[in-house]
Amino acid sequence: xxxxxxxxxxxxxxxxxxxxxxxxxxxxxxxxxxxxxxxxxxxxxxxxxxxxxxxxxxxxxxxxxxxxxxxxxxxxxxxxxxxxxxxxxxxxxxxxxxxxxxxxxxxxxxxxxxxxxxxxxxxxxxxxxxxxxxxxxxxxxxxxxxxxxxxxxxxxxxxxxxxxxxxxxxxxxxxxxxxxxxxxxxxxxxxxxxxxxxxxxxxxxxxxxxxxxxxxxxxxxxxxxxxxxxxxxxxxxxxxxxxxxxxxxxxxxxxxxxxxxxxxxxxxxxxxxxxxxxxxxxxxxxxxxxxxxxxxxxxxxxxxxxxxxxxxxxxxxxxxxxxxxxxxxxxxxxxxxxxxxxxxxxxxxxxxxxxxxxxxxxxxxxxxxxxxxxxxxxxxxxxxxxxxxxxxxxxxxxxxx
Ligand SMILES: *[C@@H]1O[C@H](CO)[C@@H](O)[C@H](O)[C@H]1NC(C)=O
Ligand SMILES: *[C@@H]1O[C@H](CO)[C@@H](O)[C@H](O)[C@H]1NC(C)=O
Ligand SMILES: *[C@@H]1O[C@H](CO)[C@@H](O)[C@H](O)[C@H]1NC(C)=O
Ligand SMILES: *[C@@H]1O[C@H](CO)[C@@H](O)[C@H](O)[C@H]1NC(C)=O
Numbered sequence: 523x524x525x526x527x528x529x530x531x532x533x534x535x536x537x538x539x540x541x542x543x544x545x546x547x548x549x550x551x552x553x554x555x556x557x558x559x560x561x562x563x564x565x566x567x568x569x570x571x572x573x574x575x576x577x578x579x580x581x582x583x584x585x586x587x588x589x590x591x592x593x594x595x596x597x598x599x600x601x602x603x604x605x606x607x608x609x610x611x612x613x614x615x616x617x618x619x620x621x622x623x624x625x626x627x628x629x630x631x632x633x634x635x636x637x638x639x640x641x642x643x644x645x646x647x648x649x650x651x652x653x654x655x656x657x658x659x660x661x662x663x664x665x666x667x668x669x670x671x672x673x674x675x676x677x678x679x680x681x682x683x684x685x686x687x688x689x690x691x692x693x694x695x696x697x698x699x700x701x702x703x704x705x706x707x708x709x710x711x712x713x714x715x716x717x718x719x720x721x722x723x724x725x726x727x728x729x730x731x732x733x734x735x736x737x738x739x740x741x742x743x744x745x746x747x748x749x750x751x752x753x754x755x756x757x758x759x760x761x762x763x764x765x766x767x768x769x770x771x772x773x774x775x776x777x778x779x780x781x782x783x784x785x786x787x788x789x790x791x792x793x794x795x796x797x798x799x800x801x802x803x804x805x806x807x808x809x810x811x812x813x814x815x816x817x818x819x820x821x822x823x824x825x826x827x828x829x830x831x832x833x834x835x836x837x838x839x840x841x842x843x844x845x846x847x848x849x850x851x852x853x854x855x856x857x858x859x860x861x862x863x864x865x866x867x868x869x870x871x872x873x874x875x876x877x878x879x880x881x882x883x884x885x886x887x888x889x890x891x892x893x894x895x896x897x898x899x900x901x902x903x904x905x906x907x908x909x910x911x912x913x914x915x916x917x918x919x920x921x922x923x
Contacts, residue, residue: 572776575826777824884900
């Protein structure tokens with residue numbers, strides 16, 4: 523009896539330590555996950571395809587909004603699927619980012635998991651790593667935002683995370699806040715450093731500020747604190763021995779609901795692309811843009827939400843870009859093709875011809891028109907521009923106030 527009890531106690535201790543061991547490896551590998559999975563190509567490039575506002579419903583049964591009347595009988599969610607397949611084949615991206623309103627709950631779908639399976643299918647079958655964040659419509663069916671993200675992280679080739687491993691420290695708001703690190707090509711000196719940092723944030727859905735008027739949610743202080751901490755940690759890693767770098771690696775943010783600063787662009791001369799509707803941003807400016815300017819790391823913020831805006835505008839050195847709507851079941855504009863946005867980063871070479879830091883980042887859009895047009899190619903950022911901004915201070919240049 524006594525021996526038996528001892529064995530049991532030992533077995534218990536053994537299993538507890540096994541659990542602890544596996545938990546701690548889980549923690550470590552969760553951190554390493556985004557880090558080890560993504561890497562610049564051997565040609566020093568990394569291409570990100572942003573697909574926003576698919577508003578996927580029931581597949582064949584879900585009709586298209588805002589297409590020519592003659593097209594209505596032949597148009598459904600399946601056209602969104604076809605567009606996505608076509609774009610993946612032509613662009614061959616290294617990562618696909620679904621930036622929210624991926625599915626359209628709204629009392630239509632009783633099985634939103636099925637809608638998600640169909641919506642993400644072209645990405646899954648391509649074998650390309652992909653991630654998703656949520657918009658304001660995704661949870662309007664039989665899953666909460668938490669269960670939606672828990673489902674998304676388990677789909678094949680999904681690098682999405684419900685929240686970062688250290689989220690508890692920030693008591694982070696929302697579901698689907700995480701960071702992805704893109705390392706140097708294999709064989710290059712910077713193969714173990716992150717050369718491009720992506721921040722995916724949950725922009726929330728609606729908020730009731732009183733008066734029963736629901737407004738769009740904003741990026742919370744907890745999320746900004748997590749961003750700041752992660753960004754500083756990545757900067758430290760980047761500047762650390764071996765191969766210490768002098769600057770910070772560039773970063774990009776993906777966030778469904780545009781921040782209030784997107785409202786700043788109205789004249790065609792201020793933007794590449796078009797504004798065809800008002801920016802539907804949160805009623806409160808929570809200061810996320812200020813935080814980004816202070817950190818100086820993020821070069822572009824990529825949103826969706828407003829389907830018929832597809833412009834990029836620059837404010838204080840940060841590009842604020844819309845993707846434009848990709849889905850046929852969501853609203854659009856007759857005669858204005860559904861579209862997606864691509865970002866491509868290119869590395870520089872050092873004096874020995876080895877791959878170094880990010881040199882330039884470009885962006886363009888792909889349309890689902892007859893020609894599958896590629897439009898509005900623009901330089902988002904180059905290393906040169908940043909260096910050029912370092913103007914020396916001279917007193918007479920500053921007028922007195
Ligand atoms: C949707 O797909 C069908 C079948 O391929 C096609 O005939 C139709 O023209 C498409 N509609 C639009 C608006 O692209
Ligand atoms: C960092 O700056 C120093 C001094 O300006 C320079 O000598 C060095 O080459 C730079 N290192 C890198 C990786 O750019
Ligand atoms: C498609 O390409 C053809 C041939 O280059 C061109 O004539 C036509 O204007 C293009 N159509 C659109 C919608 O861009
Ligand atoms: C950046 O500067 C280098 C050296 O002056 C030049 O060769 C390169 O073309 C510049 N790149 C851009 C994008 O302007």
